[in-house]
Amino acid sequence: MLSADLINPLSHLVETNLRLQTHLHLQLPPTDPVQCPPPHSCGKLFPVLLNRTYVNIKQEIEHYLSSTFYNLTTVVLHDWKTYGEMRRLASLQYGLNIIDSSLPMQTLEQGLDVLEIMRNINVFVGKYLYNLNNQVFVEEWSHNKHLNTINISHIANSIRTHGIGIMNTTVNFTYQFLQNKFYIFSQFMFDELIKSRLLKDIRFFADNKTDLNQMYPFERAEKFNFGIRKLGLNQNNLSYLDLFRKLITQIGNAMGYVRLIRSGGRRCLADATCFIPDLKAVNDFTEVLENAELPELPKIAADCLRNDIKNLVDNFEEATEYFKLLVNVFAPVFRDPRNLHLRNFYIIVPPLTINFIEHSLTCKERLNKKNREGAAFTDDGFAMGLAYIIELLEQSSQLNSLRWFESVKAKILQERMKLKTQRSNASKDDEKLQQTLSLTEKRVNTLDNEFQLLYYNISSARIFFQS
Incomplete structure (x- = not known):
């Protein structure tokens, strides 16, 4: 009872x-x-x-x-x-003394550890896909029934385990990785076939600016993307432009990882300082300790506490701008007169975006198929990589001068007008033609959505690197 x-x-x-x-x-x-x-x-x-x-x-x-x-x-x-x-x-x-469960806390929701990613960053940026808005990495492909993800809370837990110093070490490893990738980037841009084609496109656009209404033509970018396949394909049926796009995506993934590390560090420090009533009043605590007449042992303990709090507050308030560091360290090399071949990069952006959109649509279509190998719903590393390289080369104004995304809009509007004309001329009894027109309309709408999404992602990513 x-x-x-x-x-x-x-x-x-x-x-x-x-x-x-x-x-x-x-x-x-x-x-x-x-x-x-x-x-x-x-x-x-x-x-x-x-x-x-x-x-x-x-x-x-x-x-x-x-x-x-x-x-x-x-x-x-x-x-x-x-x-x-x-x-x-x-x-x-309640004054209840409840026994601690003594279950492990650090590894339960940690996911992939920062040290493991750091040591194998070249594998990580190739196997994981970045989502710019949610700041999360999703595994590209797995033989299991689930995909691993890495988000801010996982990184924060890892930093809590290994200490704040791991953040600077991670950025150093990322710098070494980017060095290797930029060497391959330079080699591609120095290739005679690529360089001659880019110079030809720059000359064409400069001579026909007025006729083209200051917009780089969609058809020319499409022709570039298609024409580069004639130079040869590798064993995975990828062209040189496909491999170049993957290289930029991997550079962007590395930058996305640096951003994730910074956000994870801020989260970790925010959790650690949540019980400090006023971060700005930490100096008052120092004055109280100096004025208090304490015995030797409590004084040592109080000094340790003061140093720990000061360390947390300093790191929290003076967070390192890792993006700015990585721009400043590579910019002199990219802008060096000896690397003039890199100055042609902005003109390859239109065919690169077309190549990326084709790849993105193929990946998204595979989501609905039984064999989902190569399927993906996000891959914002490309936008991050593109924005980073544009900033390193100081080519924002040249890229804007192409008015590329306005040209894409004009092309899609032209396709819709053409579709409208075909629909008005077509007989309503011709079911096959009506089905074809419906499929074409669906393809145009999908293309429009994908280009808009890419435009917004690139615009967002460029904000990160603005000096």
């Missing part, structure tokens, strides 16, 4: 109150204060003598909560943090 009518209902009531307070950020509806009264400390619940046996209600509630939190954490491992907060709340509000 004691268990059924008092201890169990009381235990459930305490658990419910803890859950409601822990999940207050979810904006839960108000609770009934009669059915669920506000919490009171259980510290005054002394053992009761019943039938020559002492019953300790406080211990019974502690046992119930300890076993419940442990069992539920083992079922859903990533909830360890929530139950940790509830355990702390129970101690503060």
